[in-house]
Amino acid sequence: MSDAPPETTQKPALTCWFAGLTTLDVIHRSVVRPGPNQKVTAVRQDVSAGGPAANAAVTAASLGARALLISPVGAGPVGAAARGDLEHHGVEVHDTAAGTEIPLAVSAVMVDDETGDRSVVSPDATLVDGVDVTPVDLDALPRPRVVLLDGHHPDLARRVLAYAKTLDPRPMIVLDAGRWRPVFADLMGSADVTARSADFHAPDGVARSRATVATHGGDPVTWCDEAGRKGTTNVPAVDVRDTLGAGDAFHGALVVALGRGLDLEAAVEEAVRVATIRVQHVGPRSWLEHLPCG
Template sequence: MRTCWFVGLTTLDVVHRAAGRPGRDEKVTASRQDVAAGGPAANAAVTAAALGARAVLVTALGSSPVAQAARADLEACGVEVHDVVAPGEDFPLAVSAVLVDDATGERSVVSADAALAEAPPPTFLRDLPAPDVVLFDGHHPVIAGAAVGHLENRDPRPQVLLDAGRWRPLFAELLPVADVAAVSARFTVPGHDDVVSGTHALGARGVVVTHGGGPVEWSTGGEAGTVAVPPVDARDTLGAGDAFHGALAVELADGATLPVACAAANEVASTRVAHVGPRAWLTEVRAETRAEAPR
C-alpha cells in the first residue's frame, strides 16, 4: 500500500446550503447543514484514504470539543491522525463558516485557518510510516519546517507535493523542495508575471495549474501541456481543489507521470463537485477503487 503524508491545516467546517447569499444585514434560511473536518491537508488526506492509500495527517488539533469532532470525522474516513499538540492540551482549532449556493454550487468561506495560534513542532515524525509522497498545504510553518528537515534525512527522499492555492510567505521556503507545485489560476508569485515560470523560478521541478472547470496545465522537465476536465454538473465545489490534490498525491505515489496523474485527479475532483455535501461523494470513489483493485 502506498503511503502519503499530509502536513498542514485541519479545521471544523460548518456548511450551510442556501438558495442564495445573504445581503448586508440580512439572514437566509439554509436548506441543508453539514459539519465535517476541513482544511486543505485534511481534505486531501480524506480523498487519499478513499482511494485506498495509507493517509497520514500531521496537523494541530488539541483536545477541545471542536477538535474532537474534527478528529472523529477524519478517523471515520480512514485517516491516520497525528496531532502535534500534546494530549490534554487545548489549541484554538479554527471553525470555518461555509455557504454553498444551491443554484451554482459555488462556495464562500470565512475561516481563521491557522492564524489563531502557532502550532508546536512535531516530535513523532521518526515513528511514522515511510511516505512515498508528502503534501504540504502552506499552513502551520513550524510543522512544515520540521517535516522538511526530517525528509532531508530520508533515503530515498519521498516526492514533495505542494498545495498552493494562494501565495503564503512559507511557499518561498517550500517551493525549492517541491517536486510538484499544484497552484490555482489565482496564485501569484512575487516578482513574476507568469505563474508557471515564476513557480519554476523559485525551485519547483513540476508545476500544475488548475482553472476550475477549465483544462489543467502541467509543466515538468522542459515539457508542458494541458489535461481536459470531464464535464460535470457542478452541485458543490467545496473541497474540490483538495480532492484534486489528494488524488494527485496518490497517483504520484503510484509512479504516474504528471499528465497521467493530473487526468486521474481531474476525474476525482469532478466526482466531488457532482455531489452535495462534504462526504457523500466518497461512497462513489470508494466503490470505483474497489472495482479497480486487482483480484
C-alpha cells in the same frame, strides 16, 4: 504433500503524509445569499473536518492509500469533532498539539444551491500563532512515499520538509499552493511538484519546483513536468452541485497517483477524474462513496 493454501504476498499500502491545516467546517446550503442584517434558512447543513491537508488526506484514504495527517488538532471539543470525522474516513491523525486544548479554527461555509459555488470565512491557522505545533517524533511514523505540504502552519511545514529530505529513499514533495504564503519561498525549491491555483503567483527570485500543475476552475489544467514537457488536461463539463473541497480532492488524488508511479500527465488526468466526481455531489463527504478504492 501439504493441503495448506499457498502463501500470498500482500502488497504494502502506499503511505502518504499530509502536513498542514485542519479546521472544523460548518456548511450551510442556501438558495439565496443573505444581505446585510438578513437571516436566511438553509436547505441543508453539514459539519465535517476541513482544511487543505485534511481534505486531501480524506481523499487519499478513500482511494486506498494509507493517509497520515500531520496537523495540530488538539484535545478540545472542536478538535474532537474534526478528529472523529477524519478517523471515520480512514485518516490516521498525528496530532502535533496532542493533549492540549487549542483554538481550532471553525470555518463558516455557504454553498449556493443553484450553482454549487462556495464562500468561506475562516481564521485558518492564525488562532494558534505563537503556539508551538511543530512535530517532534516523526521517526515513529511510517515512512512516506509522497508528502503534501499546504503551508498553513509554516514551522510545521519546514520541519516536515527538513525531515523528509533526510530519508532514503527521499519521498516526493508536493506543495498545495492555493494562494501565496511567505513560507513557500522556503519550500518551493525543494518541491518536486507545485500544484497551484490560477490565483497563485510567486514573487520574482523565488526558486521554482521541478514540476508544476495549475488548475483554472472549469478550464483545462495546465502542467509542466520535470523534463520541461508541457501539456493541458481538459476538465469534463458536468452538472456542478458543490465545489467545496474540489481543489483538495484534486490534490489528494494527485498525491496518490504520483505515489503509485504515474507520470505527471497521467496523474493530472486521475486528479481531474476524482475532482470531477466530487463537484457532482452535494455535501462534503457523500461523493466519496462514488470513488473506486484503489
